[in-house]
Amino acid sequence: MKNIVNFFFEVGMLQKTPRTGFQFLGSGCESVAEHILRTIFIGYALSKLEPEVEELKVLKLCLVHDLAEARTGDMNYVNKKYVKVDEEKAIRELAETLFFGGELTSAMEEFNKKETRESLIANDADQLALIIQLKEYGDLGNKYSKDWISFAVKRLSTETAKILARQIIQTDSSEWWFKDKSDWWINGKNT
16 A cells, blocks of 8 residues: 555646746646646547547556656656657666556556557557647647647647648637636626
């Protein structure tokens, strides 16, 4: 049980680990855990749109896709040009401590290889999470987010994800909560 508890503490590091690419964007911040959460929900929705895939497998791939970053930190595209991160070692050393460690290793390998339909969908969920985050920052005035979005869209594999990306780009990020322009915004009462 102690190794499982240590695993829980390690996973908690993802809440404290910042995604580092935003320093180059010039605005925004997000922890790795926040990114994973949105990625899981996107993977869930993609699984519903692609019913032939194993939903549970997609969710597992989304859940663990950045797990190694609790040990390695988040390496953005500039960092990756200069720093070699041994993600395999990080996952191997974590997996050695857990009776279900083989599942974690297998899921990470499947995600990274991008050979199964589930891994393509999980990778698309990862990119769509970034695209949504960038769209939010663009809607708030970040002039660089459109360029970043265009690169992330090119990394998408499935047609469903490409359709969703086009819809994300066309949708104002505040529409979901600010579309009702009723008197409620003036009076603050239910009408």
